[in-house]
Amino acid sequence: MDFKDVDRLAEYRQGARDWVAEHVDPAWAEQQRVSGSYHTPELHALLAGQGWLGAGWPAEYGGTDNDPDMAAALFEELDAAGLHLDGWATTKMISNTLLHTATEEQKREYIGGALRGEIIIVLGYTEPDSGSDVAAAKTRSERDGDEWLINGQKMFTSTAHRGTHVFMLTRSNTEVPKHKGLTTFMVPLGSPGVEVRPIYTLGGQRTNATFYTDVRVPESARIGPVDGGWGVMHVALVFERSGGGGGRKSGPTLAERVAAWAQRTRRDDGTRVYDDATVKERLARIAIDAEVARLLGMRTAWISATGGLPGTEGSAAKLFNAESAQRQHWDLLDILGAEAVLAREAGDAPLTAAVEEAWRRGVVGTIYGGSSEIMREIVAERVLGLPRVRARS
Amino acid sequence: MDLSLSEDQLTLRAAFAEFFDKESTLERVRAAEPLGFDQDLWTKLAGTGAVAMGLPEDAGGGGASALDLVLVAEQYGRRIAPVPFPEAAAAGHVLAQASAAELVGGVADGSTLATIALSPAHDGRLRLVPAGAVAEVVVALDGDRLIALRRPPGARPHVAPSPNFGSSPLADWPLDEGEQTVLATGPYARQLHQDGVSMWQLLTAAALGGLRASALELGVAYVKARKAFGVIIGSFQAIQHRLADVVVAGDGAQLLAFEAAWARDAGQPDAAALASMAFLFNADCAFRTARECLQFHGGYGFTLEYDIQLYFRRAKAWPLALGDSRREYERLADLVYAEHEGEE
Numbered sequence: 046m047d048f049k050d051v052d053r054l055a056e057y058r059q060g061a062r063d064w065v066a067e068h069v070d071p072a073w074a075e076q077q078r079v080s081g082s083y084h085t086p087e088l089h090a091l092l093a094g095q096g097w098l099g100a101g102w103p104a105e106y107g108g109t110d111n112d113p114d115m116a117a118a119l120f121e122e123l124d125a126a127g128l129h130l131d132g133w134a135t136t137k138m139i140s141n142t143l144l145h146t147a148t149e150e151q152k153r154e155y156i157g158g159a160l161r162g163e164i165i166i167v168l169g170y171t172e173p174d175s176g177s178d179v180a181a182a183k184t185r186s187e188r189d190g191d192e193w194l195i196n197g198q199k200m201f202t203s204t205a206h207r208g209t210h211v212f213m214l215t216r217s218n219t220e221v222p223k224h225k226g227l228t229t230f231m232v233p234l235g236s237p238g239v240e241v242r243p244i245y246t247l248g249g250q251r252t253n254a255t256f257y258t259d260v261r262v263p264e265s266a267r268i269g270p271v272d273g274g275w276g277v278m279h280v281a282l283v284f285e286r287s288g289g290g291g292g293r294k295s296g297p298t299l300a301e302r303v304a305a306w307a308q309r310t311r312r313d314d315g316t317r318v319y320d321d322a323t324v325k326e327r328l329a330r331i332a333i334d335a336e337v338a339r340l341l342g343m344r345t346a347w348i349s350a351t352g353g354l355p356g357t358e359g360s361a362a363k364l365f366n367a368e369s370a371q372r373q374h375w376d377l378l379d380i381l382g383a384e385a386v387l388a389r390e391a392g393d394a395p396l397t398a399a400v401e402e403a404w405r406r407g408v409v410g411t412i413y414g415g416s417s418e419i420m421r422e423i424v425a426e427r428v429l430g431l432p433r434v435r436a437r438s
Numbered sequence: 439m440d441l442s443l444s445e446d447q448l449t450l451r452a453a454f455a456e457f458f459d460k461e462s463t464l465e466r467v468r469a470a471e472p473l474g475f476d477q478d479l480w481t482k483l484a485g486t487g488a489v490a491m492g493l494p495e496d497a498g499g500g501g502a503s504a505l506d507l508v509l510v511a512e513q514y515g516r517r518i519a520p521v522p523f524p525e526a527a528a529a530g531h532v533l534a535q536a537s538a539a540e541l542v543g544g545v546a547d548g549s550t551l552a553t554i555a556l557s558p559a560h561d562g563r564l565r566l567v568p569a570g571a572v573a574e575v576v577v578a579l580d581g582d583r584l585i586a587l588r589r590p591p592g593a594r595p596h597v598a599p600s601p602n603f604g605s606s607p608l609a610d611w612p613l614d615e616g617e618q619t620v621l622a623t624g625p626y627a628r629q630l631h632q633d634g635v636s637m638w639q640l641l642t643a644a645a646l647g648g649l650r651a652s653a654l655e656l657g658v659a660y661v662k663a664r665k666a667f668g669v670i671i672g673s674f675q676a677i678q679h680r681l682a683d684v685v686v687a688g689d690g691a692q693l694l695a696f697e698a699a700w701a702r703d704a705g706q707p708d709a710a711a712l713a714s715m716a717f718l719f720n721a722d723c724a725f726r727t728a729r730e731c732l733q734f735h736g737g738y739g740f741t742l743e744y745d746i747q748l749y750f751r752r753a754k755a756w757p758l759a760l761g762d763s764r765r766e767y768e769r770l771a772d773l774v775y776a777e778h779e780g781e782e
Contacts, residue, residue: 046447046505047440048697049704304775325771326764332774333715337690340697344689347441361686424685425678429658432673 048343057118065122074127081251083129084165084207092119093162098133106144107157125296132165132204139166139212142281146269155210155231169199169213169232169255170278176200177419179214179282180224180275184257186215193267195232195260201413203252205241208234211255212281218272227274231266232257248406283354285414299403300331302396303377318380327376334369341365357427364420367410374404441693443509451509457486458517464745470520474605475572477594480521484548489526497534498546504637505699508644512695515648518752522569522607524641525553529577532634533586536621541575541586550574550591554634555611556760563612568759570609571599577621577634580613584627589616604755635760636710639717640702642756643695646724649756650688653724653749657681657731660746664736677734684727691716691723711773718766721757728753 052058073085092098100116102108123130140156147155158164175181184197195215202211210231218226234241238260244252269277297305307319307328318324341362348355355362377400378385385401387394394401411417425431443451461479470476483489492507493499507527514523529552530545544550553569555578564570564578564587572594576587589596597609622630658681661672671677698712706712728750732739735746760766 046443046696046700048700049439051439301775304771308775308777319775319777322764322768326767328775329718329767329771332770333694333719336697336712336715337687337694337719340693341686341690343439344441344693347439350439358689361689364682365686365690418679421679421682422675424682428685429672429678429681431658431662431678431681432670434673434675434678 048340054114054118054121057112057115058122060115061118061122064119065126069123069126069128077129078127078249081245081249082204082207083250084132084204085128086207088123088128088130089132089165090162092133093160098162099160102140102156102160103144106152107160109160132167132207135168135204135208135212136164136166138284139168139281141284142212142277143268145280146277151231151265151268158209164210165204165208166210166212166231167202167204167208167234169202169211171200173198173200173254177416179278180227182214182216182227184213184215186217186228186230189261191264192261193230193264195230195238195257195262197257199255199257201244201252202241202255203250205234205253205255206243206251210234212268214274214278217274221272224275226272227278228271229268229274229277230262231268232260232262233266236260236262247408249402250406282415298335299377299399300328300335300373303380303400304328306395307380312382318382324380327380331373331376334365334373338362338366338369357424360415360420360423361428363415364417364424367407368417370407370410374400374407378404441696447506447509450506451513454486454488454510454513455516457483458513458519462514462517462519464748467518467520467748471605472601473571473595473599473607474520475522475569475594475607476520479519480551480572481548483519483521483523488523489530489548490546492527493530493534493542493546497539497542499530499534499542503699504640504702505696507641508695508699511641511644512648512651512692515645515650516652518649518652518748520605522551522553522572524638524645525569525573526551527641528634528638529554529573529575531637532577532584532630533575533621535630535633536584538586538619538621541588541619544575552577552586554638555579556635556638558631559613562614563610565610566600566608566759567611569607570611571595571597571607576611577631578611579627579631582624582627583620584622584630585613586619586621587611587613587616588619602755603751604758605751606755606759608759632710636713637702639760640695640698640713642759643691643698643713643716643720646720646753646756647688647692647695649749649753650684650691650720650724650727653728653731653746653753654681654684654688656746656749657727657734660731661734671734680730681734684723684730687719687723688727691720694719708773711770714766714770714773717757717760718763718770721753721763724753725750725757 068091073088077083096109096111097116097119099107099109100111101113136159140159143152143155155164170179172182187194205211210233213230213232215228215230216226217228238258240256242254244254246252307324310318312318345355345359345362348358381395381400384395387398389398426433461482466476487500488510491500491502495501511524533542545552551573552575553567553573555564555567555576559578559580567576574589574591578585600608602608661677662670664671695716698716701709701712732746732750735744738744739746
């Protein structure tokens with residue numbers, strides 16, 4: 046066994062920092078924070094134009110010669126600079142899915158366009174009446190001559206107001222069991238009949254509800270077989286849940302920053318916050334939880350790196366990570382005391398409101414990408430062999 | 439990064455799984471209560487070399503790694519074996535570090551049962567020494583002196599045991615009884631003792647991990663068999679989700695114990711903090727798991743007849759030997775969040 050945390054990208058870090066210093070407008074991060082739109086078109090175009098989006102992709106679909114490790118270091122450095130790349134995250138997820146499920150022609154069109162920065166793909170799975178039960182989608186797709194007619198509504202289509210296509214799960218057959226009547230499409234967001242309405246969230250991010258009224262798409266927009274959409278979704282969901290993990294982020298953690306704050310801050314009665322035994326206990330528990338979350342993520346990464354598929358291990362890591370992050374935020378807010386409620390705009394919020402922002406952002410962690418309840422169900426069923434709670438449909 | 443065990447480690451683990459399966463059945467565990475010590479099992483365990491394996495080779499030991507010891511401790515915990523393995527291994531480690539050649543020799547050849555007093559002497563005695571009722575030698579801190587107290591061997595228990603819910607062979611040791619040897623003095627004495635406690639924490643963490651896994655097996659088997667309202671209770675979401683939570687935390691607890699062992703072997707600067715984390719988290723997981731699984735047994739969980747109570751009692755008692763865990767959390771905080779002047 047060896048738990049050494051080798052930074053695979055160490056030799057690229059400085060180059061990535063230099064790139065960010067040279068190309069990134071410091072105003073972008075603040076624009077994202079204030080608008081809630083976690084996609085900056087100028088940045089996306091820059092990354093595509095310089096070939097960074099295409100790094101590591103097959104040349105026949107538009108892959109570039111850029112070093113994939115440098116690209117990975119670059120994306121991490123942008124993240125550290127407070128920049129979200131949500132448009133690229135979903136585009137990459139679906140491009141990977143298309144690599145396994147689309148026709149040659151579709152791969153060249155969509156992946157090629159995505160790597161050149163011309164196509165930005167958003168996710169259209171969730172609906173007003175279905176979230177975790179994703180296969181219950183009701184948005185209709187009906188054949189009409191050489192075309193398909195799409196009618197319905199999708200929820201949480203983040204970045205749809207900046208995207209070009211929505212990768213959509215639709216109901217093509219109502220006469221068969223729900224998993225067998227689904228078909229997936231690439232629907233251009235510029236089509237007549239598409240409407241995008243903003244939804245604002247607790248975490249500050251803007252997402253969307255999207256409406257589709259008699260939207261026409263050609264047969265060539267269909268991904269995978271008619272009524273075979275659930276098979277395509279299986280691939281797509283693997284790419285959604287198999288994020289990286291196991292690495293230590295550079296710079297102090299939120300808990301370390303709060304600990305340092307507690308060590309230099311006195312309460313009204315003159316005592317130092319850090320000298321309160323209950324504060325120390327909570328900080329220690331947070332450190333343990335963080336280490337456990339890191340190790341579970343490391344296990345997932347290790348299984349992937351050694352050629353395995355981290356199924357239940359990925360669910361375990363996701364569950365512990367999201368739940369422990371929320372527990373951490375609640376405790377850190379309490380430790381900061383009354384001032385913990387202050388927003389960044391207050392000007393004198395502790396740690397520039399880093400804890401309150403993380404707290405609000407973290408709320409969705411136990412909900413999206415498979416809710417904690419679904420993760421527990423997977424563990425109970427597949428690890429412990431307990432019977433499925435709900436009936437199969 | 440490599441999370442796999444070597445061939446040798448897998449063989450070692452399988453060998454001790456087999457040993458404890460055979461030699462520490464729950465009938466034997468029950469028969470050893472209330473004292474919590476089985477002389478025959480202890481003799482056999484010493485005969486396998488398990489107690490000596492972690493000692494340096496020049497002291498008659500096997501030079502095994504902390505990870506090897508953790509693998510053995512896990513199997514020991516799985517069968518809640520009525521022998522003081524973590525205590526003896528930690529005491530042997532301190533004696534070897536202090537170059538107490540004669541005492542180490544006895545530990546290495548299995549003739550001497552040594553243990554470690556986790557708390558310093560107070561008012562002239564060592565209070566509730568783990569394995570104190572059955573040990574011939576106790577390694578302890580008395581002020582700034584690291585001492586070994588020795589009693590002549592005899593029929594066990596040597597010292598009047600203090601009856602307790604963990605069925606642990608606890609006993610008080612007055613400092614003025616027995617032969618006393620000073621092993622070290624000053625800061626070095628404290629450092630050696632703390633390192634011994636850290637080794638005990640690591641092995642107890644692994645033992646609690648094994649205990650947790652067995653308690654979970656019992657609980658899962660029960661909820662798969664027991665019916666209520668016409669269906670097996672394991673089909674209830676309230677039970678499934680709580681079991682899933684302890685499974686996931688338990689996976690993390692095991693990884694944490696392995697990481698702490700690796701850190702000790704590799705001389706990592708955070709090895710002591712990781713041992714403390716592994717101890718606290720495994721204690722928490724073991725008790726939560728045993729508690730949930732006892733709860734799911736319904737009324738039977740409250741009876742002495744069902745085995746889950748054997749795990750439940752020890753899951754709380756083993757870590758309590760070190761005192762209130764809140765104090766250990768505080769100590770850990772100081773290890774993790776070392777103070778740096780002038781930082782943000």
